[in-house]
Amino acid sequence: MSDVSRPSTADAVPEAPAVTTRTAVVIPAAGRGVRLGPGAPKALRALNGTPMLIHAARAMAASRAVSLVVVVAPPDGAGEVKSLLDAHALPERTDFLVVPGGETRQESVKLGLDALPSDCGIVLVHDAARPLVPVDTVDAVIEAVREGAAAVVPALPLADTVKEVEPAAVPGEPEPVVATPERRRLRAVQTPQGFDRATLLRAHETVTDDVTDDASMVEQLGLPVVVVPGHEEAFKVTRPLDLVLAEAVLARRRLNDGF
Numbered sequence: 001m002s003d004v005s006r007p008s009t010a011d012a013v014p015e016a017p018a019v020t021t022r023t024a025v026v027i028p029a030a031g032r033g034v035r036l037g038p039g040a041p042k043a044l045r046a047l048n049g050t051p052m053l054i055h056a057a058r059a060m061a062a063s064r065a066v067s068l069v070v071v072v073a074p075p076d077g078a079g080e081v082k083s084l085l086d087a088h089a090l091p092e093r094t095d096f097l098v099v100p101g102g103e104t105r106q107e108s109v110k111l112g113l114d115a116l117p118s119d120c121g122i123v124l125v126h127d128a129a130r131p132l133v134p135v136d137t138v139d140a141v142i143e144a145v146r147e148g149a150a151a152v153v154p155a156l157p158l159a160d161t162v163k164e165v166e167p168a169a170v171p172g173e174p175e176p177v178v179a180t181p182e183r184r185r186l187r188a189v190q191t192p193q194g195f196d197r198a199t200l201l202r203a204h205e206t207v208t209d210d211v212t213d214d215a216s217m218v219e220q221l222g223l224p225v226v227v228v229p230g231h232e233e234a235f236k237v238t239r240p241l242d243l244v245l246a247e248a249v250l251a252r253r254r255l256n257d258g259f
């Protein structure tokens, strides 16, 4: 007897077109965390009992669009990072790789990019030091790249007035102010930063200056970079007070989630 509820070949629902471009995230996690003070490498330090880089990897894997996470581990810590990721499961849809990092953030990101399979057409770069970025921010960055932007950064307006100074030759000496940029035109930039893969690879192959983020390398190629709204909870854990804030955010989330 035939199963009448099964659609015939003629009226079968067409399959969704095969997705040929996967989205991968490179998580540079190889820094020491000097500004955080003595202790383990920053990405391995715990926030409410869970290593920071696990929070960051979960934040990326929370996006259904992300199918691969490449963690760039402290140079001598790749084995430990792999064990941590094995022990703290990511969703089944998300693969992960671990590679050892380099001397600078830029080198670490490049080592992560070198490990990407060729079918990843969209690449995000996300600091392990920004463990609490909400999934809506991750999705907004991916969406903007899918819609055609070559480089996308999440960012927030500034609360402080910013001065450009002539840096003191001797630390602690008063520094002359050179200029006060118009604050309403300034943004504090976060991660994940999202890229069309070919653009990001070209930037990393071409730009040799020291830079503090990946988007500025794309700017140096003369290509446009666009901003989408960032989020207060995507702050970077840099100094000891940031650990207190991060644990407070996690405590608030637990309360809101009702456990």
Ligand SMILES: Nc1ccn([C@@H]2O[C@H](COP(=O)(O)OP(=O)(O)OP(=O)(O)O)[C@@H](O)[C@H]2O)c(=O)n1
Binding pocket: 027, 028, 029, 030, 031, 032, 033, 034, 035, 036, 042, 043, 072, 101, 102, 103, 104, 105, 106, 108, 109, 126, 127, 128, 129, 130, 236, 237, 238
């Ligand atoms: N050689 C490096 C240096 C930094 N990072 C990563 O880049 C991100 C942003 O860097 P930052 O917050 O400055 O981390 P650290 O370099 O560890 O901090 P510090 O400058 O205080 O030592 C972090 O996730 C960090 O692990 C990296 O992968 N490889």
Ligand SMILES: C[C@](O)(CO)[C@H](O)COP(=O)(O)O
Binding pocket: 105, 127, 188, 189, 190, 191, 212, 213, 214, 236
């Ligand atoms: C990439 C970044 O998080 C954007 O704000 C930031 O520039 C990293 O700076 P760091 O000094 O390497 O933490």
